[in-house]
Amino acid sequence: MAAPAQLAQLLDATLDAQNHRRAEAELKNLSKLPDYSLSLLGIVSDVNQAQKTRLAAALAFKNFIRLNWTDEEGNYKLAQATVDTIKRELVGLMISSPPTIQTQLGEAITIIADSDFWERWDTLTADLVSRLSNTEYKVTNGVLEVAHSIFGRWRPLFQSNELNREVLHVVENFGEPFIAMLGIADQQISANANKAPELKGWLETMSLLTRIFYDLSCQDLPPIIESNLQSITQLLHKYLSYTNPLFDEEEDEATPLETLKSDICEVLQLYTNKYDDDFHPYVQDFTSKVWDVLSSIGPQKRYDILTSQALKFLTAVASVPRHAEIFNNEQILETIVQKVVLPNVALRESDIEMFEDEPIEFIRRDLEGSDTDSRRRAATDFLRKLLETFEMLVTQVVSKYINHYLAQGKQNWKDKDTAVYLFLAIAAKGAVTAAHGVVTVNSYVNVVEFFQNHIASDLTGAGVEPIAQVDAIKYLYSFRSQLNKEQWASVMQPLIQALASENYVVYTYAAIAIERVLFLTDSAGQHIFPRADIQPFAKDLLEHLFKLIEKDTSATKLQENEFLIRCIMRILIVIKEGALESGIDTVLQHLIDITNVIKQNPSNPRFYYYHFEAIGALVRFCSNSPNVNLLARLWEPFAAIVSEDISEFVPFVFQIFSLLLEQHTSSEIPGEINILLNFVLAPSAWDTRGNVPPLSRFLSAIIPRAAQQILSDNKLEAVLIIFQRLIIIKKTELNAYDIIEAVVASFSPEVLNQYFPDLLKLVFERLQKNPSDSHKARVARFYHLISARPEMGADYFINHAETVQQNVFTPFYLTIILPTTGSFARPVDRKLAVISYTRTLTDSEAFASRYAKGWGFTTNNLLDLLKNPPKVAAGYGDDIVNEADVDDIGFGIGYTPLNTCKRGARDDFPAIVDVEKWVAQFLKEANQRHGGKIATWAKERLTPEAQSVVAAYLA
Numbered sequence: 001m002a003a004p005a006q007l008a009q010l011l012d013a014t015l016d017a018q019n020h021r022r023a024e025a026e027l028k029n030l031s032k033l034p035d036y037s038l039s040l041l042g043i044v045s046d047v048n049q050a051q052k053t054r055l056a057a058a059l060a061f062k063n064f065i066r067l068n069w070t071d072e073e074g075n076y077k078l079a080q081a082t083v084d085t086i087k088r089e090l091v092g093l094m095i096s097s098p099p100t101i102q103t104q105l106g107e108a109i110t111i112i113a114d115s116d117f118w119e120r121w122d123t124l125t126a127d128l129v130s131r132l133s134n135t136e137y138k139v140t141n142g143v144l145e146v147a148h149s150i151f152g153r154w155r156p157l158f159q160s161n162e163l164n165r166e167v168l169h170v171v172e173n174f175g176e177p178f179i180a181m182l183g184i185a186d187q188q189i190s191a192n193a194n195k196a197p198e199l200k201g202w203l204e205t206m207s208l209l210t211r212i213f214y215d216l217s218c219q220d221l222p223p224i225i226e227s228n229l230q231s232i233t234q235l236l237h238k239y240l241s242y243t244n245p246l247f248d249e250e251e252d253e254a255t256p257l258e259t260l261k262s263d264i265c266e267v268l269q270l271y272t273n274k275y276d277d278d279f280h281p282y283v284q285d286f287t288s289k290v291w292d293v294l295s296s297i298g299p300q301k302r303y304d305i306l307t308s309q310a311l312k313f314l315t316a317v318a319s320v321p322r323h324a325e326i327f328n329n330e331q332i333l334e335t336i337v338q339k340v341v342l343p344n345v346a347l348r349e350s351d352i353e354m355f356e357d358e359p360i361e362f363i364r365r366d367l368e369g370s371d372t373d374s375r376r377r378a379a380t381d382f383l384r385k386l387l388e389t390f391e392m393l394v395t396q397v398v399s400k401y402i403n404h405y406l407a408q409g410k411q412n413w414k415d416k417d418t419a420v421y422l423f424l425a426i427a428a429k430g431a432v433t434a435a436h437g438v439v440t441v442n443s444y445v446n447v448v449e450f451f452q453n454h455i456a457s458d459l460t461g462a463g464v465e466p467i468a469q470v471d472a473i474k475y476l477y478s479f480r481s482q483l484n485k486e487q488w489a490s491v492m493q494p495l496i497q498a499l500a501s502e503n504y505v506v507y508t509y510a511a512i513a514i515e516r517v518l519f520l521t522d523s524a525g526q527h528i529f530p531r532a533d534i535q536p537f538a539k540d541l542l543e544h545l546f547k548l549i550e551k552d553t554s555a556t557k558l559q560e561n562e563f564l565i566r567c568i569m570r571i572l573i574v575i576k577e578g579a580l581e582s583g584i585d586t587v588l589q590h591l592i593d594i595t596n597v598i599k600q601n602p603s604n605p606r607f608y609y610y611h612f613e614a615i616g617a618l619v620r621f622c623s624n625s626p627n628v629n630l631l632a633r634l635w636e637p638f639a640a641i642v643s644e645d646i647s648e649f650v651p652f653v654f655q656i657f658s659l660l661l662e663q664h665t666s667s668e669i670p671g672e673i674n675i676l677l678n679f680v681l682a683p684s685a686w687d688t689r690g691n692v693p694p695l696s697r698f699l700s701a702i703i704p705r706a707a708q709q710i711l712s713d714n715k716l717e718a719v720l721i722i723f724q725r726l727i728i729i730k731k732t733e734l735n736a737y738d739i740i741e742a743v744v745a746s747f748s749p750e751v752l753n754q755y756f757p758d759l760l761k762l763v764f765e766r767l768q769k770n771p772s773d774s775h776k777a778r779v780a781r782f783y784h785l786i787s788a789r790p791e792m793g794a795d796y797f798i799n800h801a802e803t804v805q806q807n808v809f810t811p812f813y814l815t816i817i818l819p820t821t822g823s824f825a826r827p828v829d830r831k832l833a834v835i836s837y838t839r840t841l842t843d844s845e846a847f848a849s850r851y852a853k854g855w856g857f858t859t860n861n862l863l864d865l866l867k868n869p870p871k872v873a874a875g876y877g878d879d880i881v882n883e884a885d886v887d888d889i890g891f892g893i894g895y896t897p898l899n900t901c902k903r904g905a906r907d908d909f910p911a912i913v914d915v916e917k918w919v920a921q922f923l924k925e926a927n928q929r930h931g932g933k934i935a936t937w938a939k940e941r942l943t944p945e946a947q948s949v950v951a952a953y954l955a
Contacts, residue, residue: 007039008049011056017601021644027060037064037078038085044101045093051100058097058104065108070115072729087112087121095131095142102142106149113150118169124150125173132177134184137201144208147174151215159219167219175224178216182209182235196246203256206239210263214270221275233282236264240289250302258306265290265309272316272323280322287317287326294340299348304375307344311378314340318385327386333397336386342401344379345421347414347467355467359504360560366474367512380425387426387442395444398426406454413465416454420471423450424478435519436481447479448487459494466503473498473509480517485528488517492529496537499544507548511567514541518570531575538575539582542568546590555601558594562606565594569610572617573900579622588633591615595637595649602648609896612652616900619656623663631660635672642679647688654680654694655901661701662903669705677702677710681718686725689732690895696726696735697903700742707746719743720755727762737778744785745908749792756800764804767816773823780820781829784836785908794836794844809846813854818861828905830870831915837862838919842926842934856941862919863949869916872907920953927954 007030013023030036043049043057065086068077076083090112094105117124128147133139151170157163185205192198213232216222225232239260247255254262268286271279290310297303317323327333354362365374387394402419409416427445428438441447458464458472476483476491483491498510520528534541549564551557572579572587579587591614602608615634623630638657641649657673664670679685680695680702699719703710710716719739726736740759744752763779771779787794801809821833837858840847847855912918927934938950 004039004043004046008043008053008057011043011053011060012050014056014060015052021646025645031064031068034079034082037061037068038082040064041086041089041093044097044105051098054097055100055104058101058108062104062108062111065111069112072731074115087116087124091124091127091131091143091146094146095139097142102145106145109146110149110153113153117150118166122169125170129174129177132181137188137198137205140181141201141204141208144205144212148208148211148215151212154215155218157219163219167216167222171216171222171224175216175222178209178212179224179228181205182232185209186235186238193244194246199244199246200256203260207256207260207263210236210260210267214263214267217267217270217275221278226278229278233286236267237285237289240264240286240293252301254302254305258302261293262306262309265306265313269309269313269316272313272320276320276322280320283317283320283323284326287314287323290314299343301350307375308378311340311344311375311382315378315382315385318382318389321389324386324389328390328393330393330397333386333390333394337383337397337401341379341383341398341422341425342418344375345425346418352467355505359508363505363508363512363563367477376421380421383425384428387429391442392444395426395442398422399445402426413468417467417471420455420475424475428478432478437478437516439481441479441482447482451475451479456491459491459498461494461498461501461506466501466506469498469501469503469506470509473506473513477509477513477516480513480520488528492517496541499541499548508561508563511545511548512563515563515567515570518574527574529574531578534571534574535578535581538571538578542571542582542587545571546587549594550590553597555597556603559598559602559604559607559611562604562610565607565614566610569614569617569900572614572621576617576621577625579618580625580627584618584622584628588618588628588630591618592633592637595641599637599641599644599646599649602646605648605896608648608652609898612649612656613898613900616656616659616898619659619663620900623660624665631664631670631672634660639672639675642676647690650688651690651694651895652898654691654698655898658694658697658701658903659901661698661705664705667705669702669709673702674706674709677706677715681715681722683721683725686722692726692732692735693895693897696722696732696738700738703739703742704746711747711751716743716747716751716755720759723759724762727766733766733775734778737782741782741785744782744789744792749796753800756796757803760797760801761804764801764808764812767812773820776816776820777824777829780817780824781832783817784821784829784832787836787840788832788909790839790843794840795846798844798846810851810854813851814857818857821861822864826905827870827872828907830865831872831912832908834862834865834870834915834919835909835912837865838922842923842930848933848937852937852941855937856946859938859942859950860946863946866916866919871915872905923950923953 007027010023010027010030013019014027016023033039040057040061044054044061046054049057071077078086090105090109094102094109097105113121113124128143131139131143133143154163154167185202188202189199189206192202213225217225242257242260244257247257268290272283276283290313294307294310297307318327327336351362354365383394383398402422405415405419405422409419423445427442427447427450429440429442432438438447455472455475458468459476461469464472473495476495480488492514495510495514499507499514501507501510518527518529518534522528545564545568549558549561549568575582591611594611595615598608598611619630619634622628634656638653641653657676661670661673676698680699685691685695699722703719710719720743723736723739723743726732726739763782766775767779783797786792786797798809801812824830824833840858841855841862847858923934935951935954938947938954942950
């Protein structure tokens with residue numbers, strides 16, 4: 001067991017930018033000790049330790065639990081005694097901890113609950129109930145925090161029998177105490193109305209109870225809530241109206257009162273959307289009450305979340321047809337626009353301050369929907385929901401205000417900003433996509449005309465307020481799919497000029513708009529602005545963008561702005577080989593310099609994702625040029641990342657190394673890459689889950705080139721141990737086949753003989769455990785690779801399989817290989833199966849004599865595949881980079897695939913081009929070789945129809 005002092009010292013060191021990697025490596029070693037998790041909890045509970053040390057221990061504990069609580073099958077990885085101690089101590093420790101530590105321990109409890117609650121931790125609900133206090137709000141709030149961290153897990157889940165049983169268990173044990181606690185909290189708030197600390201504490205209790213009310217109702221309406229719904233709604237009414245002069249002095253931060261009202265609005269939204277049959281009698285009153293709340297609060301930041309949640313409730317009301325009718329009136333809509341929409345879409349001083357002082361935060365909130373709790377976003381969503389139902393009426397009402405503010409905007413740019421924002425709100429219909437912006441437009445407005453009349457003049461920036469220029473660029477960005485190529489061509493030059501602006505937000509928006517328009521494609525999938533259009537500007541554009549990124553070369557500031565590096569990535573993807581004409585050496589040097597800086601402290605996953613995509617684009621499109629040796633240039637920075645084990649970057653580096661190897665036409669291995677083989681074969685490299693896909697791909701790329709060396713250095717067993725390690729785990733089993741296919745394709749049968757029975761045993765064992773279709777497909781591909789190789793063939797597989805278990809091959813072939821092969825989708829896999837089946841029919845002794853029926857089945861399956869002969873394109877998929885929507889990518893969770901480095905489908909027999917012609921030729925030659933036996937077997941073993949097809953191939 002690690003000494004507490006040593007552990008505390010290492011935890012402190014993880015907070016230091018200079019020493020954190022060394023400290024994390026030492027903690028990783030200590031984490032293998034049996035009592036490591038309990039030692040961390042000991043530090044968390046030690047009030048004599050510094051707060052930052054306790055917090056670091058709580059964070060380390062949470063991360064340890066995430067990785068080490070259970071294995072793939074749900075079995076505990078820790079000793080049972082440790083598991084029991086953690087469950088016994090953790091709830092009490094969280095309840096007694098300060099808020100920041102509570103958050104980390106709460107997340108740890110959620111992780112444990114995901115695995116164990118409720119059946120393996122069936123005492124937890126009763127334990128929580130027993131700890132509730134009627135007099136001590138601190139204790140009760142700790143209990144409710146734990147309860148919410150567990151019950152809150154239900155919110156995004158789909159219904160299932162298992163989930164219903166869990167909710168039922170909680171409702172049975174927690175329902176009555178929950179209802180009682182609502183009454184107690186209400187009484188305590190009244191009793192402590194003049195005592196600030198106690199009042200705040202009990203309002204927080206009511207807030208937590210409201211969140212738990214949401215949790216308990218998120219899947220279905222529990223009977224205990226249904227029977228108490230009237231009294232609960234009275235309580236919600238009461239606290240929506242509740243005021244107290246103790247909170248009047250607050251300016252910026254939301255008080256517990258605003259938080260409670262926000263939580264109530266969130267619950268009202270759920271009930272309006274999900275339980276309208278039960279809740280509709282209350283909706284009218286709550287709509288009126290929420291309207292009063294919105295009308296009574298000011299523009300201060302403390303009310304931002306409350307305003308947003310109140311507007312979301314009104315949006316929910318507007319989305320239910322029977323309630324929406326209350327808004328179907330010009331006068332009411334006028335009032336809504338005046339009293340609710342305008343005050344919440346108008347720029348506030350705090351917005352302007354953020355624009356100037358925190359520009360990157362302003363951009364993210366405005367563009368990416370990270371402002372989901374902002375007033376502007378909520379007011380816009382409400383207006384758009386009304387527009388869905390009353391399009392003409394809403395357009396008429398809002399257009400009057402747009403025209404008014406446009407007129408005012410000639411003297412005051414803030415009023416013009418309001419007008420533009422209102423127009424954006426009513427012009428867009430339906431979802432606004434990351435790929436294409438606004439796809440459907442309100443039929444009562446003309447977005448191109450509005451741009452030309454009111455926006456275009458602000459694009460140049462000459463004497464224009466920066467926010468107005470940003471509005472103009474954002475307008476283009478939003479309606480990018482509505483403009484044709486000629487219209488875009490007319491604004492490209494002003495956009496490129498905007499990159500030279502002194503203002504951070506202006507040049508960033510320009511980069512965003514340029515990147516998104518370069519991403520746009522037509523109906524045929526071709527870029528609207530192809531390489532020929534961009535090439536003339538590319539060099540200057542790239543140079544300028546790098547200059548903007550490298551303005552401040554500290555690690556944190558340099559990687560702050562992911563939008564600039566994303567624009568660089570997009571230009572490189574569009575110009576492809578054109579990078580060679582745009583100063584590839586300079587571009588590469590910039591990317592290497594950036595790599596060397598940000599590896600010191602990787603802090604923005606989006607930035608470094610796009611950064612490595614940019615490098616991947618150069619490798620994909622330029623690595624075969626004789627004038628540039630990308631491997632030699634990238635070796636030093638990438639080797640440093642691997643040797644220093646920069647865990648955030650290692651998966652990216654190995655994807656790029658793999659692509660370099662796969663595009664390296666020589667069969668020899670580039671000398672430097674040899675060094676990486678030792679890293680990849682070390683078991684510790686595979687401990688990090690995010691390393692598995694790129695390392696297995698790298699290994700499968702290097703094995704064919706380094707086979708001789710792997711043999712002479714006795715490293716084949718190390719490779720096979722990695723295969724064994726991966727195949728026994730569900731999440732990595734498919735990666736195992738990448739490696740074993742490379743082994744089978746690269747080593748002779750004589751070398752593999754001693755290992756093959758053990759390999760097959762592992763494959764057969766995994767097939768016993770309810771394999772997925774994708775797993776079966778990889779097994780079938782693995783079989784066909786062996787069967788198709790002339791030096792191996794089906795008999796090689798059969799003979800080894802029989803040493804594992806007698807007669808195992810027949811059910812394996814009939815239930816896995818034949819049905820799975822028929823559903824192969826990729827041409828390369830279908831081609832491999834055709835070659836495999838053809839060689840089986842002609843060269844397998846077992847199928848010739850022992851499996852006569854199987855010979856017939858194989859022929860029929862071969863003929864089915866040949867009805868639609870697989871055609872494999874040369875350089876399969878080489879030129880297309882299909883990028884996922886960036887918001888769908890799981891940044892920072894270990895492994896993010898690089899689209900520029902996607903592996904094309906591997907053709908194991910590239911020399912065979914015309915598959916049908918090859919089959920006919922091969923069958924004819926084999927028939928002659930075997931003295932006409934193929935034709936004889938066809939007559940004996942096939943239906944007349946199949947005989948005639950085979951006869952045609954043999955003719």
